[in-house]
Amino acid sequence: xxxxxxxxxxxxxxxxxxxxxxxxxxxxxxxxxxxxxxxxxxxxxxxxxxxxxxxxxxxxxxxxxxxxxxxxxxxxxxxxxxxxxxxxxxxxxxxxxxxxxxxxxxxxxxxxxxxxxxxxxxxxxxxxxxxxxxxxxxxxxxxxxxxxxxxxxxxxxxxxxxxxxxxxxxxxxxxxxxxxxxxxxxxxxxxxxxxxxxxxxxxxxxxxxxxxxxxxxxxxxxxxxxxxxxxxxxxxxxxxxxxxxxxxxxxxxxxxxxxxxxxxxxxxxxxxxxxxxxxxxxxxxxxxxxxxxxxxxxxxxxxxxxxxxxxxxxxxxxxxxxxxxxxxxxxxxxxxxxxxxxxxxxxxxxxxxxxxxxxxxxxxxxxxxxxxxxxxxxxxxxxxxxxxxxxxxxxxxxxxxxxxxxxxxxxxxxxxxxxxxxxxxxxxxxxxxxxxxxxxxxxxxxxxxxxxxxxxxxxxxxxxxxxxxxxxxxxxxxxxxxxxxxxxxxxxxxxxxxxxxxxxxxxxxxxxxxxxxxxxxxxxxxxxxxxxxxxxxxxxxxxxxxxxxxxxxxxxxxxxxxxxxxxxxxxxxxxxxxxxxxxxxxxxxxxxxxxxxxxxxxxxxxxxxxxxxxxxxxxxxxxxxxxxxxxxxxxxxxxxxxxxxxxxxxxxxxxxxxxxxxxxxxxxxxxxxxxxxxxxxxxxxxxxxxxxxxxxxxxxxxxxxxxxxxxxxxxxxxxxxxxxxxxxxxxxxxxxxxxxxxxxxxxxxxxxxxxxxxxxxxxxxx
Numbered sequence: 033x034x035x036x037x038x039x040x041x042x043x044x045x046x047x048x049x050x051x052x053x054x055x056x057x058x059x060x061x062x063x064x065x066x067x068x069x070x071x072x073x074x075x076x077x078x079x080x081x082x083x084x085x086x087x088x089x090x091x092x093x094x095x096x097x098x099x100x101x102x103x104x105x106x107x108x109x110x111x112x113x114x115x116x117x118x119x120x121x122x123x124x125x126x127x128x129x130x131x132x133x134x135x136x137x138x139x140x141x142x143x144x145x146x147x148x149x150x151x152x153x154x155x156x157x158x159x160x161x162x163x164x165x166x167x168x169x170x171x172x173x174x175x176x177x178x179x180x181x182x183x184x185x186x187x188x189x190x191x192x193x194x195x196x197x198x199x200x201x202x203x204x205x206x207x208x209x210x211x212x213x214x215x216x217x218x219x220x221x222x223x224x225x226x227x228x229x230x231x232x233x234x235x236x237x238x239x240x241x242x243x244x245x246x247x248x249x250x251x252x253x254x255x256x257x258x259x260x261x262x263x264x265x266x267x268x269x270x271x272x273x274x275x276x277x278x279x280x281x282x283x284x285x286x287x288x289x290x291x292x293x294x295x296x297x298x299x300x301x302x303x304x305x306x307x308x309x310x311x312x313x314x315x316x317x318x319x320x321x322x323x324x325x326x327x328x329x330x331x332x333x334x335x336x337x338x339x340x341x342x343x344x345x346x347x348x349x350x351x352x353x354x355x356x357x358x359x360x361x362x363x364x365x366x367x368x369x370x371x372x373x374x375x376x377x378x379x380x381x382x383x384x385x386x387x388x389x390x391x392x393x394x395x396x397x398x399x400x401x402x403x404x405x406x407x408x409x410x411x412x413x414x415x416x417x418x419x420x421x422x423x424x425x426x427x428x429x430x431x432x433x434x435x436x437x438x439x440x441x442x443x444x445x446x447x448x449x450x451x452x453x454x455x456x457x458x459x460x461x462x463x464x465x466x467x468x469x470x471x472x473x474x475x476x477x478x479x480x481x482x483x484x485x486x487x488x489x490x491x492x493x494x495x496x497x498x499x500x501x502x503x504x505x506x507x508x509x510x511x512x513x514x515x516x517x518x519x520x521x522x523x524x525x526x527x528x529x530x531x532x533x534x535x536x537x538x539x540x541x542x543x544x545x546x547x548x549x550x551x552x553x554x555x556x557x558x559x560x561x562x563x564x565x566x567x568x569x570x571x572x573x574x575x576x577x578x579x580x581x582x583x584x585x586x587x588x589x590x591x592x593x594x595x596x597x598x599x600x601x602x603x604x605x606x607x608x609x610x611x612x613x614x615x616x617x618x619x620x621x622x623x624x625x626x627x628x629x630x631x632x633x634x635x636x637x638x639x640x641x642x643x644x645x646x647x648x649x650x651x652x653x654x655x656x657x658x659x660x661x662x663x664x665x666x667x668x669x670x671x672x673x674x675x676x677x678x679x680x681x682x683x684x685x686x687x688x689x690x691x692x693x694x695x696x697x698x699x700x701x702x703x704x705x706x707x708x709x710x711x712x713x714x715x716x717x718x719x720x721x722x723x724x725x726x727x728x729x730x731x732x733x734x735x736x737x738x739x740x741x742x743x744x745x746x747x748x749x750x751x752x753x754x755x756x757x758x759x760x761x762x763x764x765x766x767x768x769x770x771x772x773x774x775x776x777x778x779x780x781x782x783x784x785x786x787x788x789x790x791x792x793x794x795x796x797x798x
Contacts, residue, residue: 035104036142037097037124039111042322043147047110050149056100060111064090065123067178070694074182076584079577080175084123097124098133106138108156113143113375114330114511115173115570118166125162146381147324169570175580176200176562183591184550188542190595190689191602192639195542196523200559201508203546205516206525207554208501209493210535210543217613219489225256227265228481229435231275231425234474237467240481241425241435248432254487262482269480274428275435277473281422285440286415289447291334291364292377292408295510296503298329298400300496301407304454306399307531310495310514316396317378325388326380326404330510333375334364336411340376343383344412356414356446364411379408410451417444421466425475435477439466492532506560509567537660541637541644544609545602549594553587599639606644607636614646614660629656682724690731692722701727739765743780745787752783 034055038044041059048057067073068085075081086094101107107128109121121141128134140159144151177200185197227243244251246265256262293301298317302308308316317329336344341361349357364377380401388401418440425435442448493501499513508516520526525539535543546554553559562583568574614637615625627633633650637660646658682690688704692714699714701722712730714722739753742764750767754777762773764783771783771790778786 033104034106034108035097035100036108036110039117039120040318040322042319046147046322046324047152050152056104058097058100059093060097060120060124061090061093063087063116063120063123064094065127067174071182074175074178076179076588080171080580080584082171082175086127094127098128098131101128101133101137104137106140107134108159109139109141109162110143110155112330113145113328115166115170116511117143118163119170119174122162122167122170145376146327147321148381165572166570168576169566172569172576172580173566176583179580179584179587180553183588184553187591187594188545191597191599192541192545192644195538195545196525198542198546199519200553200562201512202516202519202523203543203554204507204556204559205498205502206520206535206539207543207547208498208556209520209526209533210540212490212493213535213540214613216489216492221486221488222254223258224254224485224487225258225262226483226485227251227256227262228483229425229477230479230481231435231437232476232478233467233469235467238478239423239437239439239466241423241437243433244436245432245434247430259484266480266482268430268433269427269477271477271479273477275425275475275477276428277423277469277471277475278426278431278434279422279424280469280471283420283422285418285420287418287446287448288415289362289410289413289451290407290453292336292379292411293404294332294334294377295330296332296499296513298378298404299499299513301454302400302403303494303496303499303531305403308396308400309517309528310499311518312396313400314514316394316400319392319394319397320388320401320404323392324381325385325391325401327376327378329378331375331378332366332510334366334377336364336376336379336408340379340383341412344409347383347409348413352413352449355444356449358412358414362412377408378404380405383409406451410447413447413450414444416442416446416448419443421469423466423469425477427477437466439464441465492534494531494533495528498533505556506563507556509563537644540610540613541606541660544606548605548609549597550590552590603637603639610637627654627656630654682722682727690724690727692717692727701730703727703731740777742778742783745780745784747784747788752780752787754778754783 036047036051036055036057037060038047038057039060039062041061044057044059048055051057064087065084066087068083070083073083075083109124111117111120111124125134125139140156141162142155142159144155180200181197188195188198229241229243231239231241233239243265247268249255256265291297295314299310299313302313303310306313314329317326320326321329345357345361386402386405387398389398392398392401421439421441423437423439425437427433491497495517498517502508502513502516520539521528523538524536525542526533526535528534543554565574565579569576569579611623611625615623615635617623625635627635627648627650630648630650630653633648633654633656635646635648635656635658638645638647644660646660648654648656682692682701690701690703692699692701694700697713699717699722701712701714703710710731712727714727714730717726739755742752742754744750745752745766748767752764752766754762754764754773756762756777760772762777763770764773764778764786765771766783766787769787769791771786773783773786
């Protein structure tokens with residue numbers, strides 16, 4: 033028997049149907065192992081050696097794999113073909129090999145782009161070894177994310193209570209959203225005017241033309257700045273004035289189909305057409321892939337196999353006719369320099385299947401499949417053809433004044449018969465028709481339509497436009513876009529309102545803190561280069577340890593320097609850069625931050641124990657406050673631990689963080705940091721049961737009472753101290769020796785005698 037391991041149960045079920053009784057197909061159910069959630073899991077002093085642990089609830093799955101492996105002579109590791117899939121295969125091999133399960137077994141690594149019988153059979157016939165370059169790229173990515181999370185997030189927690197964690201790539205996405213919002217807030221609209229003329233032909237047909245030249249002056253978008261400019265133009269025009277068509281230009285244009293879907297373009301188009309979030313799109317795509325209806329859904333390639341192109345062209349010819357089929361196949365080139373040319377774009381596995389209705393139990397999957405099918409079929413169809421007419425109209429008494437009209441008529445739909453791509457924030461100007469016009473025709477400028485406009489601020493990002501922006505900048509990769517967007521929403525750094533991203537106050541504070549103190553690590557070019565470096569590692573061109581070291585050394589230096597910055601400095605910085613956002617200004621430029629409760633107080637951002645709020649400068653006389661950030665802590669234990677070097681923050685006492693931790697001798701609580709931190713055992717407790725009050729009580733119980741000096745011992749020349757209470761009652765101590773005291777406080781001689789006897793007993797026992 034042969035054992036084949038894939039990632040998901042649905043995929044296992046589909047594949048097992050193709051392979052027959054000689055194969056057993058088992059799912060790993062995603063990743064089975066990850067870095068241990070504790071400080072030091074990536075050893076920066078030992079070439080970033082990593083400490084792995086089996087993930088929760090995955091030991092049961094590994095036991096199942098081991099059980100089936102005992103009956104098999106060959107193991108096929110068939111996880112996905114991307115970096116994460118290669119890592120799953122590597123982890124499984126390492127776990128099974130370390131347990132001795134692979135002795136006498138043949139181990140093969142196989143990948144496939146689609147779940148069809150032919151693709152699976154070909155993969156089995158052409159196995160390969162685990163690609164160590166891809167694994168190294170995964171190790172580098174995992175190490176970087178861990179090191180950022182375990183070192184940057186605690187700084188956020190200390191300097192910005194109420195903030196959550198910071199991610200290597202998500203922080204850049206957050207900065208893009210906040211920076212766009214800042215552009216919008218700082219935008220000052222500019223007034224401008226346009227002038228249209230309603231034109232009537234001799235046959236009483238009408239069309240609208242726009243003023244493009246006035247007495248020889250070219251009219252650009254903002255040339256007519258105000259009412260006075262419009263009045264100057266209107267003074268030369270009168271309703272019903274005679275005009276002439278002075279030029280008519282006719283030309284044919286065409287529009288070619290767009291490339292088949294990549295992960296990015298699928299997420300963008302599903303957002304526009306179906307209103308799907310990126311995460312929802314990927315879930316539906318995964319559903320379709322695992323059931324064998326589409327090819328692999330994480331790809332940045334736009335090319336298709338020759339076999340797929342032939343099948344598409346055959347379908348187009350049979351369904352729509354030769355007019356819709358180009359003379360030769362349309363080939364698409366990847367724009368991304370690191371695109372995997374060996375992979376294919378996302379496409380249906382069978383071109384003749386236009387729907388999966390009734391074949392899947394998900395309406396999302398049905399809608400997404402239809403979108404993928406239409407785009408794939410359209411990509412090999414003929415271009416749409418248009419007739420364009422450009423007309424210039426001049427008033428007879430103002431020949432240096434021109435009105436301009438453009439008409440476009442679709443004469444052949446081509447690929448548009450099947451599919452038309454949507455766009456964000458762009459008006460569709462196609463199919464604006466003009467009547468039949470000829471040079472020299474007379475028309476009447478029946479009426480004039482002056483219109484006031486104001487320039488518009490840049491639009492907020494949609495999921496589609498943010499994914500597009502990330503892709504253009506080289507931030508993230510196909511497998512990460514959905515996660516990037518969902519993380520910044522889940523952490524309450526941004527809200528989605530009418531499909532647009534709006535940063536929350538927490539998002540503003542975190543983004544500006546990172547931009548001020550960690551500018552390099554939220555810089556687009558730096559993050560993009562890091563992504564390129566990971567691709568270079570995957571291609572075998574760079575060493576992962578050297579690249580992580582190049583990142584780590586300057587990064588930890590920055591972390592250490594920021595740790596020294598006082599909270600007061602942080603608050604001053606945030607008030608400086610956030611003042612306009614928080615309070616706005618009046619027409620004279622004065623900040624509108626007067627306290628509503630007292631006469632002369634000024635409102636400003638303040639940082640409290642549980643997060644940011646707006647407070648009055650006259651505190652404590654004036655206690656006016658306004659909550660700025662929702663301070664609910666909805667992180668998991670693992671997130672809390674990762675954000676605090678393996679510690680769950682319980683609160684603060686006297687300005688020092690109080691944390692719950694787990695060490696080599698069990699759970700304990702700690703107040704402060706470093707060698708001077710106070711600690712106490714917390715046996716029997718966990719992060720759910722431990723409270724700040726309990727922790728402080730435990731720490732207080734560990735403290736020694738104030739000592740009273742009795743004098744200097746004549747024997748040891750060391751100071752003799754008396755403690756009125758200890759774990760076993762009163763005692764004296766000197767030179768590392770302790771002795772219990774019965775009765776009242778002893779004299780120096782009595783204490784020396786007790787210590788001498790205790791020292792002899794200690795020596796005799798040894």
